[in-house]
Amino acid sequence: MIHQMAPWVPTFIQSTKNNTQPFLPFQLATIDKKGQKPRCRTVVFRDFLFKDKRTNILTFNTDIRSGKIGESFGGNLSNSTPVEACFYFPETMEQYRFSGECFIVSEKQLNVPPELTRRYGILSPSVCGHHKEDLYQYEAELDEEEEARQNNSHSARNSKVQESEPAKTQSNRLLEPTDFQPPTTKEWNMEVRRQWHSISRTSRSQYRKPEPGKPITCETSKQLDKIQRGVDGTSENAGLDNFAVVCLCIEQVDYLNLKGGSGGERAIFSRVTDEHNVNIECWDEEHVCP
Numbered sequence: 160m161i162h163q164m165a166p167w168v169p170t171f172i173q174s175t176k177n178n179t180q181p182f183l184p185f186q187l188a189t190i191d192k193k194g195q196k197p198r199c200r201t202v203v204f205r206d207f208l209f210k211d212k213r214t215n216i217l218t219f220n221t222d223i224r225s226g227k228i229g230e231s232f233g234g235n236l237s238n239s240t241p242v243e244a245c246f247y248f249p250e251t252m253e254q255y256r257f258s259g260e261c262f263i264v265s266e267k268q269l270n271v272p273p274e275l276t277r278r279y280g281i282l283s284p285s286v287c288g289h290h291k292e293d294l295y296q297y298e299a300e301l302d303e304e305e306e307a308r309q310n311n312s313h314s315a316r317n318s319k320v321q322e323s324e325p326a327k328t329q330s331n332r333l334l335e336p337t338d339f340q341p342p343t344t345k346e347w348n349m350e351v352r353r354q355w356h357s358i359s360r361t362s363r364s365q366y367r368k369p370e371p372g373k374p375i376t377c378e379t380s381k382q383l384d385k386i387q388r389g390v391d392g393t394s395e396n397a398g399l400d401n402f403a404v405v406c407l408c409i410e411q412v413d414y415l416n417l418k419g420g421s422g423g424e425r426a427i428f429s430r431v432t433d434e435h436n437v438n439i440e441c442w443d444e445e446h447v448c449p
Contacts, residue, residue, distance in 0.1 A: 161280045162287050162334050165215040165442050167412045167428045171255060172212065174248050175204075185246040187219075189231040192240070198230055204246070205357070208406055209342075209350055210290040214281065217244070217257065217407040220354060220362075223265055224370045224401055236268035236403075239275060244407060252417040259410040259430075265403035269347045276341040278432075279408045280440055283340045297352040301345060336439055354404050355396075366398025367391070415449055423449035 175183060183204040191198050208216040221227060223236065232238045239262040246255040262275055275281070284294050342350075355363065364386050369379045385391035412428040426446050433439040 161336055161339060161440065162213050162282050163440065164213045165409070165428065166444055167414060167442070168212055168215060170414065174251060174253050174255070177251050178248055179250060183246070185244055188243045188245070189227070189240055191230040192233040193230070198227070200227060205354060208281070209284050210293050210353070211284070211287060213287065215409055216279065216281070217409070218354065219405050220358065221403050221405050222366055222371055222401050223263070223267065223403045226372060232263065236263050236265065237270065237272065239272065242407060254415040256413040257407060257409050259408045261405050261407045263403050263405055264347050264351055266348065266351060266400055268403070269344045271342070271347060273341065275408070280339065281341060283342045284346055286338060286340045287334070294346070294349050294353055297349045298345065300352065301348055351402070351404055355399055355402050360395060363395055363398060366401040367393055417449070425449040
């Protein structure tokens with residue numbers, strides 16, 4: 160079976176609901192591909208991929224001009240990289256350490272390597288059918304942009320029918336490996352747009368600022384001031400080209416609850432796939448001493 164919620168997801172979701180802060184920051188650790196040095200940053204959890212908890216894939220946003228792209232991905236947006244992410248919830252004294260790999264999706268990188276979609280069973284939203292209304296509302300926006308670029312409305316209309324039709328025909332039946340269908344380029348783009356529009360205007364303005372790490376000069380100071388006051392003369396979507404969704408594909412989860420009975424509890428969830436069919440995913444759960 161494919162597209163099944165991992166056993167750690169319900170517990171993690173409850174932990175996020177118990178979080179009283181407006182944002183959920185976590186620490187992301189990677190290895191610098193050039194210098195082989197460890198790198199650790201604080202980023203903000205945004206959502207599950209395609210707003211679908213059954214993907215088991217966590218996401219956060221980043222600027223493709225930032226240092227983490229060069230350090231962790233070798234400057235190549237099509238690369239994936241090993242990561243470890245650590246969440247801590249002080250109210251409930253729970254910690255999650257997620258180990259796996261991550262990849263980037265942006266308007267400049269919409270071709271996710273096929274081996275990644277196969278390995279992690281990433282389904283087209285038209286097949287799994289969850290929260291389509293939140294994703295496909297941006298389909299018309301993308302079609303209009305494509306039509307404007309190509310000046311060929313006939314081609315754009317055909318493309319829309321071909322990619323939207325499966326969403327209307329699929330049911331909520333239990334999916335099997337033969338149902339596997341990776342997301343289309345347009346669906347990846349719609350996910351980028353969905354997450355872009357889900358963040359605040361202030362957050363979107365960060366992506367049209369000067370390149371991160373660039374020295375402060377009179378010119379950059381003026382630009383920053385104009386953006387801060389909202390008088391820089393650009394639209395809210397001006398920074399979309401610099402915006403990216405980072406997807407965390409989880410291989411192992413180390414869960415620790417210090418408020419649990421008998422002095423705490425700890426469980427390790429390990430992702431296991433069928434060596435003959437990588438689309439079949441299951442999880443081993445082992446309870447260990449905290």
